[in-house]
Ligand SMILES: *[C@@H]1O[C@H](CO)[C@@H](O)[C@H](O)[C@H]1NC(C)=O
Ligand SMILES: *[C@@H]1O[C@H](CO)[C@@H](O)[C@H](O)[C@H]1NC(C)=O
Ligand SMILES: *[C@@H]1O[C@H](CO)[C@@H](O)[C@H](O)[C@H]1NC(C)=O
Ligand SMILES: *[C@@H]1O[C@H](CO)[C@@H](O)[C@H](O)[C@H]1NC(C)=O
Ligand SMILES: *[C@@H]1O[C@H](CO)[C@@H](O)[C@H](O)[C@H]1NC(C)=O
Ligand SMILES: *[C@@H]1O[C@H](CO)[C@@H](O)[C@H](O)[C@H]1NC(C)=O
Ligand SMILES: *[C@@H]1O[C@H](CO)[C@@H](O)[C@H](O)[C@H]1NC(C)=O
């Protein structure tokens with residue numbers, strides 16, 4: 001008679017343990033996110049604009065650290081440090097916040113190369129690094145961010161080629177590469193980004209002179225195409241008129 005009782009009490013015990021473990025796990029995940037944010041605050045040398053990032057025992061309190069933090073289901077999904085005068089390299093541990101889908105670091109003085117640390121943000125959809133002091137090449141494994149929909153690298157000092165690897169970012173809607181120091185070529189493969197709605201390559205005056213590839217006219221969802229002052233030469237492709245969605249076209253100063 002004792003056997004069934006022992007089994008069921010063992011089950012109950014197991015069940016309670018699992019419950020406790022799963023609770024402890026989510027608790028420690030929240031604590032871990034808060035710890036990463038506090039590490040970020042200290043990395044940024046505790047600037048006055050982050051004085052409201054105050055640690056608390058309540059595990060999701062960092063979700064109220066507005067406007068910099070956005071949470072979804074009590075987990076950090078957005079980090080916005082827009083226009084805050086930061087002059088450091090991008091924090092290499094930024095993607096210890098595993099659930100980030102939005103990173104906006106625009107209008108700062110972030111320096112150094114494009115950080116592969118971003119690749120650890122496997123859910124990243126929106127990356128805005130515009131108006132900074134980043135340089136070097138766009139890495140050829142940038143397609144390690146397959147969910148990217150918005151990529152803004154405008155107004156930096158990136159150089160080299162605009163890499164064909166970009167064509168594998170199939171979800172891209174908006175690609176902003178304006179005002180950099182690209183001194184190589186533009187890949188016709190950009191024409192394969194079938195979801196693209198906005199493309200801005202303006203003010204890349206160091207590009208090797210290039211023809212607008214007919215492949216670009218495959219971009220059937222493209223609404224804005226800006227290639228002002230970027231060394232375009234030759235003729236425009238005869239199929240330009242087939243870009244049915246196109247609303248704005250700026251090819252001035254070429
Ligand atoms: C900690 O977070 C978990 C999961 O979000 C939640 O169930 C729990 O109530 C939180 N505990 C405290 C003390 O805020
Ligand atoms: C948030 O939680 C709800 C309910 O559990 C779920 O349906 C939704 O997919 C979650 N959202 C994210 C972004 O994880
Ligand atoms: C990230 O989101 C998933 C699903 O929404 C959730 O299970 C997980 O706990 C979150 N991660 C952290 C670090 O909170
Ligand atoms: C950035 O610097 C400008 C000029 O010094 C200043 O007016 C502004 O308040 C600073 N912004 C922040 C977030 O510290
Ligand atoms: C991604 O995170 C893992 C574990 O935290 C770390 O070992 C690795 O160096 C990170 N990768 C990059 C590219 O930062
Ligand atoms: C990036 O941020 C800047 C400044 O807020 C904004 O003008 C720009 O539209 C953003 N880029 C994208 C692709 O949303
Ligand atoms: C392109 O610019 C980079 C950075 O200024 C430079 O190192 C490189 O030699 C240039 N390449 C060419 C082909 O001019």
Ligand SMILES: *[C@@H]1O[C@H](CO)[C@@H](O)[C@H](O)[C@H]1NC(C)=O
Pocket residue numbers: 188189192214215
């Ligand atoms: C660009 O289009 C031409 C035909 O118009 C094609 O032969 C070529 O393979 C395409 N290039 C790429 C990189 O897709």
Ligand SMILES: *[C@@H]1O[C@H](CO)[C@@H](O)[C@H](O)[C@H]1NC(C)=O
Pocket residue numbers: 167189192
């Ligand atoms: C580009 O798209 C065309 C037509 O969809 C396809 O045949 C070609 O293989 C693609 N090229 C690349 C380089 O992805």
Ligand SMILES: *[C@@H]1O[C@H](CO)[C@@H](O)[C@H](O)[C@H]1NC(C)=O
Pocket residue numbers: 154176178200202226227228250
């Ligand atoms: C794109 O390029 C144009 C010039 O063609 C520039 O005036 C504009 O500010 C750029 N768009 C964005 C969203 O930055």
